[in-house]
Amino acid sequence: MNGIHLQSHLNAVGPEQLQGFFEGWPNPPSPETLHRILLGSYRSSVAVRRSTSEVVGFAQAISDGVLTAFIPLLEVLPEYRGRGLGLHLMRHLLAQLEHLYAVDLSCDDALYGFYERLGFQRGGGMIRRNYARQNGEG
Numbered sequence: 001m002n003g004i005h006l007q008s009h010l011n012a013v014g015p016e017q018l019q020g021f022f023e024g025w026p027n028p029p030s031p032e033t034l035h036r037i038l039l040g041s042y043r044s045s046v047a048v049r050r051s052t053s054e055v056v057g058f059a060q061a062i063s064d065g066v067l068t069a070f071i072p073l074l075e076v077l078p079e080y081r082g083r084g085l086g087l088h089l090m091r092h093l094l095a096q097l098e099h100l101y102a103v104d105l106s107c108d109d110a111l112y113g114f115y116e117r118l119g120f121q122r123g124g125g126m127i128r129r130n131y132a133r134q135n136g137e138g
């Protein structure tokens, strides 16, 4: 995408460049917490707008480093959606996970087609949430 580059490490990206994510979350993690999330990830892909150095999208994976990775978060800022950036971020992240056996995620039904384009298959899943901990603070 013009004017945007993907990087696999945060490098100099700080919390001030991680604004506007977690759209629609009632109790969202702060930019500082998102920074901690990315620092603690096994692998990540971060889309940075060259002109402003702001992050406009990211994907992150957690892993045991042996067999399995899980992709908890993928998000593109609303004004950058619909231009292929989500697929780019996922391909960039998946390229960093090719040594693993299983790469899993959970998603809404509406996104099945998006992930099938990336080689994912539909599978059953179970999730458990503690909404009091949604912002990841403390």
Ligand SMILES: CC(C)(COP(=O)(O)OP(=O)(O)OC[C@H]1O[C@@H](n2cnc3c(N)ncnc32)[C@H](O)[C@@H]1OP(=O)(O)O)[C@@H](O)C(=O)NCCC(=O)NCCS
Residues within 6 Å of the ligand: 023, 073, 074, 075, 076, 077, 080, 081, 082, 083, 084, 085, 086, 087, 088, 106, 107, 108, 110, 111, 114
């Ligand atoms: C999902 C998301 C990352 C996609 O980002 P994006 O940059 O708009 O995606 P792309 O432009 O690469 O989309 C590629 C294709 O997937 C489709 N697609 C993208 N988002 C979709 C959605 N939410 N529902 C259904 N289809 C979708 C697009 O229509 C496009 O298809 P096309 O090429 O036939 O037009 C973005 O909508 C987002 O951040 N959503 C909020 C967070 C979220 O839902 N994350 C996923 C958690 S599992």
